[in-house]
Amino acid sequence: MGFLDKLFGKKQEEEQTMTKLNIGIILGSTRDGRVSPQVGAWVKELADKRGDANYTIIDIADYKLPLLGEAGDASGAAAWSQAVGAQDGFVFIVQEYNHSISGALKNALDYLREEWNNKAAGIVSYGSVGGARAAEHLRGILGELLVADVRVHPALSLFTDFENGTDFKPKEVQADSVNQMLDQVIPWATALKTIR
């Protein structure tokens, strides 16, 4: 390949990156020993293979958000706003805590409003029954935030998709479910971009 071909190829690649949707993969747990980074990395690997969006892991723990409205160092709030605001859609990595989502995720959702509005999302959850109860609670919250959550919902079992509840070894079929979920997120995120 000649120099000009290489240069043209690189420029085309850059243009594609700029025009592609931005999809944030949000890790919903922040506790020491959490498994969400393993699940998020797996979703990102599957998503990156599709090449249809710029997928970025967004880790709530990086922003050190105090409880909303309480005293404390809220210097991460501006960066949190910027990170969420830059996305066209989301994949929430959701873990079940007492039949709902984690306090950390609820707090991080509560911090923002317009940054979430009119965007699409998919949910990947885990728990003893696939995190289904947490995922359904999240859907109610997303409705209030004007986030359109898609139907397909990969639900991972702590018993069959993890070893000892901690080492993530997803069953093969779960990868298909992630792709089917993204097949719904991308067109909805594309459509909603036109009304923001």
Ligand SMILES: Cc1cc2nc3c(=O)[nH]c(=O)nc-3n(C[C@H](O)[C@H](O)[C@H](O)COP(=O)(O)O)c2cc1C
């Ligand atoms: C405070 C707390 C409450 C939990 N409650 C539930 C529950 O109601 N249902 C369930 O299936 N798993 C429950 N679990 C198990 C978690 O889903 C499991 O530990 C999971 O790995 C948590 O996600 P994380 O590792 O990313 O923090 C709970 C775990 C914690 C820490």
